[in-house]
Amino acid sequence: xxxxxxxxxxxxxxxxxxxxxxxxxxxxxxxxxxxxxxxxxxxxxxxxxxxxxxxxxxxxxxxxxxxxxxxxxxxxxxxxxxxxxxxxxxxxxxxxxxxxxxxxxxxxxxxxxxxxxxxxxxxxxxxxxxxxxxxxxxxxxxxxxxxxxxxxxxxxxxxxxxxxxxxxxxxxxxxxxxxxxxxxxxxxxxxxxxxxxxxxxxxxxxxxxxxxxxxxxxxxxxxxxxxxxxxxxxxxxxxxxxxxxxxxxxxxxxxxxxxxxxxxxxxxx
Amino acid sequence: xxxxxxxxxxxxxxxxxxxxxxxxxxxxxxxxxxxxxxxxxxxxxxxxxxxxxxxxxxxxxxxxxxxxxxxxxxxxxxxxxxxxxxxxxxxxxxxxxxxxxxxxxxxxxxxxxxxxxxxxxxxxxxxxxxxxxxxxxxxxxxxxxxxxxxxxxxxxxxxxxxxxxxxxxxxxxxxxxxxxxxxxxxxxxxxxxxxxxxxxxxxxxxxxxxxxxxxxxxxxxxxxxxxxxxxxxxxxxxxxxxxxxxxxxxxxxxxxxxxxxxxxxxxxx
Numbered sequence: 001x002x003x004x005x006x007x008x009x010x011x012x013x014x015x016x017x018x019x020x021x022x023x024x025x026x027x028x029x030x031x032x033x034x035x036x037x038x039x040x041x042x043x044x045x046x047x048x049x050x051x052x053x054x055x056x057x058x059x060x061x062x063x064x065x066x067x068x069x070x071x072x073x074x075x076x077x078x079x080x081x082x083x084x085x086x087x088x089x090x091x092x093x094x095x096x097x098x099x100x101x102x103x104x105x106x107x108x109x110x111x112x113x114x115x116x117x118x119x120x121x122x123x124x125x126x127x128x129x130x131x132x133x134x135x136x137x138x139x140x141x142x143x144x145x146x147x148x149x150x151x152x153x154x155x156x157x158x159x160x161x162x163x164x165x166x167x168x169x170x171x172x173x174x175x176x177x178x179x180x181x182x183x184x185x186x187x188x189x190x191x192x193x194x195x196x197x198x199x200x201x202x203x204x205x206x207x208x209x210x211x212x213x214x215x216x217x218x219x220x221x222x223x224x225x226x227x228x229x230x231x232x233x234x235x236x237x238x239x240x241x242x243x244x245x246x247x248x249x250x251x252x253x254x255x256x257x258x259x260x261x262x263x264x265x266x267x268x269x
Numbered sequence: 270x271x272x273x274x275x276x277x278x279x280x281x282x283x284x285x286x287x288x289x290x291x292x293x294x295x296x297x298x299x300x301x302x303x304x305x306x307x308x309x310x311x312x313x314x315x316x317x318x319x320x321x322x323x324x325x326x327x328x329x330x331x332x333x334x335x336x337x338x339x340x341x342x343x344x345x346x347x348x349x350x351x352x353x354x355x356x357x358x359x360x361x362x363x364x365x366x367x368x369x370x371x372x373x374x375x376x377x378x379x380x381x382x383x384x385x386x387x388x389x390x391x392x393x394x395x396x397x398x399x400x401x402x403x404x405x406x407x408x409x410x411x412x413x414x415x416x417x418x419x420x421x422x423x424x425x426x427x428x429x430x431x432x433x434x435x436x437x438x439x440x441x442x443x444x445x446x447x448x449x450x451x452x453x454x455x456x457x458x459x460x461x462x463x464x465x466x467x468x469x470x471x472x473x474x475x476x477x478x479x480x481x482x483x484x485x486x487x488x489x490x491x492x493x494x495x496x497x498x499x500x501x502x503x504x505x506x507x508x509x510x511x512x513x514x515x516x517x518x519x520x521x522x523x524x525x526x527x528x529x530x531x532x533x534x535x536x537x538x
Contacts, residue, residue, distance in 0.1 A: 001338075001341060001342045001346055001347060001348070001349055002347065002348050002349070003338065003348075003349045003351065004348060004349070004350055004351070005350075005351050005352065005353055005356075006352075006353075006356060039309070039347065039348075040308070040309055069270075069272065072270060073270045077270055078270060078271065078308065079270070079271050079272075079273060079308070080270055080271070080272045080273070081272075081273055081274070082272065082273070082274050083274065083275070084274055084275075087274075087275060
């Protein structure tokens with residue numbers, strides 16, 4: 001029981017963390033942040049078929065319900081919501097379209113992916129009525145699209161982002177990592193190495209060179225994209241861009257991995 | 270952690286139980302009911318000076334903060350709110366006026382009492398934004414005025430009432446009971462006896478007769494009022510009145526006691 005003297009401390013509303021399950025320590029960090037912000041933490045687990053290009057891919061998405069329930073409970077979730085398909089997509093429910101930002105990078109490689117993401121997130125927001133929603137920075141393009149969505153919806157939900165959680169060697173935590181075989185797991189460090197080199201380069205040109213050079217030199221890694229972008233709209237960063245971010249994606253033995261890192265141009269490593 | 274599959278089960282909002290503290294099992298029953306309705310139970314403790322005729326009476330109102338905290342915690346309160354005077358009554362805050370119903374019975378004996386009640390409840394509702402508010406039936410006139418208030422405010426808060434909790438011998442639980450000396454405590458059964466006789470009378474006339482006869486025959490009990498009323502507006506009940514209730518109030522050695530009971534006309538005791 002919480003004892004407060006001000007109604008402001010009382011009205012902490014609900015903090016919402018939408019997920020697709022297969023929860024890991026990255027999700028746990030989102031739940032813990034949510035719990036710091038509110039006593040009422042709703043996490044949803046819904047493997048959204050609409051955001052997969054083909055349904056075989058959706059069916060291959062890892063599912064670990066028992067572990068998810070344990071991890072959610074331990075990390076401060078008060079309400080775990082496992083919606084049915086019918087609740088999310090009632091008959092006649094209209095698909096939303098992501099803006100132009102939804103067609104580049106992740107959107108270019110995964111046709112319709114971001115339409116599915118904004119559609120499901122808009123619907124989840126409609127059903128949960130949270131004060132705060134928390135998303136990881138690992139899916140940075142998704143995060144940017146969701147901020148745009150909230151603006152479009154004229155919603156007063158506050159979108160909070162949380163830093164990417166990494167394995168000890170630097171690999172960004174992801175539900176897909178369990179699908180990496182031993183060799184691919186070793187090779188997966190290419191993303192972190194390329195991003196770190198770029199982030200700590202002295203200027204933009206050398207950052208791009210490092211990024212592509214490292215990404216291109218890893219055996220077995222099939223690069224999709226690697227770029228330094230403007231965080232606002234994912235246009236190519238120029239010297240005067242205020243917030244630059246390095247982004248990268250590719251495949252290792254059929255497993256898609258993505259990552260990103262804030263640029264620290266001029267820092268000495 | 271609660272696991273749900275429907276957003277409806279999720280959106281249980283906040284259940285609010287406003288109190289003046291000196292909590293007893295009557296309050297505990299309200300908290301438990303609130304907890305059945307919601308995972309988020311706010312109880313407030315605020316001895317509202319505006320609803321006391323003179324401030325000496327307000328200062329004599331029993332205060333048991335340590336026990337209150339224990340009882341609230343044990344009874345399912347998740348948020349205990351102890352507002353400051355300044356938060357409830359910011360400078361220039363306007364007093365509300367209770368309707369004509371605020372001037373009769375309890376209102377006639379306690380000038381300005383119900384103006385104070387509706388003012389503080391409207392303010393509490395404004396600050397808490399609950400989905401449900403729970404009040405005891407023991408203060409039945411107050412309950413009726415609060416239902417009217419919610420209607421006036423055009424609020425979508427749902428007012429739920431809960432039955433009076435009684436000591437084993439029938440005395441309605443009240444924070445004021447601690448002020449009864451041993452003799453008065455014995456004599457206090459007059460209210461329950463009068464109400465029970467009335468409630469189980471065969472017709473309205475004999476109900477009124479029993480009520481007044483019993484209320485008038487108790488040594489030391491100074492009757493304020495005893496009547497059978499229409500629950501909707503507290504007008505005198507007639508035979509065709511749908512919901513009749515017996516109400517009674519008076520003093521025992523300076524302590525004001527009130528009680529009421531639903532009429533069971535025609536029942537055999």
